[in-house]
Amino acid sequence: MTQSSDTAARKPDPWTCTLSVLLVLLWAAVLAVLLTPEVPNGHGYEHSRFPTMDQGGNGALRHGHLLLGGWMLGSVLIATFVSLLVCGTVRRRSATNWRAATFLVGGLLYEGVFGMLCYSYWDSLSQPHAAFIGSFPEPLSWLLFGIWFVPGFFIVVYVVFFNRWIWPPDNARQFAELIARSSRSDDPL
Numbered sequence: 001m002t003q004s005s006d007t008a009a010r011k012p013d014p015w016t017c018t019l020s021v022l023l024v025l026l027w028a029a030v031l032a033v034l035l036t037p038e039v040p041n042g043h044g045y046e047h048s049r050f051p052t053m054d055q056g057g058n059g060a061l062r063h064g065h066l067l068l069g070g071w072m073l074g075s076v077l078i079a080t081f082v083s084l085l086v087c088g089t090v091r092r093r094s095a096t097n098w099r100a101a102t103f104l105v106g107g108l109l110y111e112g113v114f115g116m117l118c119y120s121y122w123d124s125l126s127q128p129h130a131a132f133i134g135s136f137p138e139p140l141s142w143l144l145f146g147i148w149f150v151p152g153f154f155i156v157v158y159v160v161f162f163n164r165w166i167w168p169p170d171n172a173r174q175f176a177e178l179i180a181r182s183s184r185s186d187d188p189l
Contacts, residue, residue, distance in 0.1 A: 015083075015087045018083055018087075019080070019083060019084070019087070022076060022079055022080045022083060023080075025076045025079075026073075026076045026077065026080060029069065029072045029073040029076050030073060032069045032072065032073075033066065033069040033070065033073055036065060036066060036069055037065075039061060039062060039065065042062050044056050059124075059125045060125040060126055063121075063125060064122075064125060067118060067121070067122050070118065071114075071115070071118040074114050074118070075111060075114065075115075078107065078110050078111055078114060079107065079111070081110075082103055082104075082106065082107035082110065085103055085154060086099075086100055086103045088166070089103070089161075089165045089166060090103075099165060102157060103154075103157075106150075106153045106154055106157065109150055109153060110150045110151075110153075113142060113146035113147060113150050114146075114147060116142050116146065117139055117142035117143055117146060117147060120138040120139045120142055121139040123138075124137065124138060124139055
């Protein structure tokens with residue numbers, strides 16, 4: 001009886017709620033993309049000279065209807081990734097607002113670069129001549145130099161703060177004690 005009353009009085013865990021909402025949004029985005037009707041010749045059509053090869057045709061007609069769903073799916077995936085990182089590093093008992101703020105900045109940077117990738121691709125579909133950044137088309141530049149490098153922010157945070165956020169000395173000590181206690185209580189075979 002006391003267990004059920006304790007469970008009813010307990011507040012819901014904010015991480016469980018956040019990750020549950022993100023999971024529902026993730027499934028909604030996946031379903032939205034999967035249920036988007038295909039356009040005729042969406043996968044290309046037969047090439048006039050090489051019948052074994054397909055050619056793409058008008059990119060705006062083939063991809064325009066998927067851009068919003070793709071952007072939503074990618075944004076929810078990034079939010080889930082960053083939320084899982086925050087969930088694993090931010091402890092409830094300590095004042096860690098700046099830890100969460102660090103991951104929020106990284107998440108916003110990641111979302112911003114992904115948004116620019118989607119926007120530049122959408123813009124390139126309606127332009128007769130592609131805009132270039134350096135020697136690459138603009139969407140490819142956002143992919144190569146944005147999407148591929150932004151996770152480096154999280155890698156640097158992980159490496160620099162590993163001993164304080166991920167595996168602090170107290171956790172290492174508690175883990176060693178658990179191993180010692182477990183090995184003492186094991187029955188010999």
